Amino acid sequence: MLRSISAMPRSTGYRLSWLSTIERAFDAVVSKHWAQGGEGAVDLAKALVKATENPSHFKFLYELNRPVKEKIETIAREMYGAAEGFGNLPICMAKTPLSLTADPNIKGAPTGFTLPITDMSISVGAGFIIPLTGTISKMPGLPTRPAIYDIDLNIETGEIEGLF
Known part of the structure; x- marks a missing residue:
């Protein structure tokens, strides 16, 4: 997984370093696109290309052939922790x-x-x-x-x- 840390004008080197450290479980890249446009996102783009070269272990939470209602309920329950809905x-x-x-x-x-x-x-x-x-x-x-x-x-x- 790739994480982009958007560097803002008020972001200090210490804060960016700290964010990169806590994000170490993932690939974290400091991006300065906000201030520098495309040039500030070059490192992020390179990291994204590199990430696509790694094998993916992605798996849907639901079977793709399930009804839409069931897919939504599964996402609500498994991703967001929802217990009930308005189905009644x-x-x-x-x-x-x-x-x-x-x-x-x-x-x-x-x-x-x-x-x-x-x-x-x-x-x-x-x-x-x-x-x-x-x-x-x-x-x-x-x-x-x-x-x-x-x-x-x-x-x-x-x-x-x-x-x-």
Whole structure:
């Protein structure tokens, strides 16, 4: 494993030496790219090339053929020490009301299509998980131009204008 120690203007020689010592379990390189650009990263680049010449013992935490959900759970548990998640929450699908698919132009009851999940969010307080399909807005009914742009204070009359 290669570690890059970014030397900043306030970094002293002692501090950089100390960091290199505690990082000795790994290859540690002081890099000055922050101040010197590419020229300050030459030693780091050389160390990276050298590191690629060593045999790798890399192993995934999970089997690559496992479902995405299982891979994420394994990473959360094994890497981050997580114990639980929100897997017991109900799902509230965010999709177009115009079709059973994510495409509002496909009508009827199609079968055999792929429902693309483009994003996910969680409403912990409300207690549900929201998978978003296609190009969907989570806040339907909002104007494209927020009303705040049309609200003003008339300084001559003291009246607020543009509320209704």
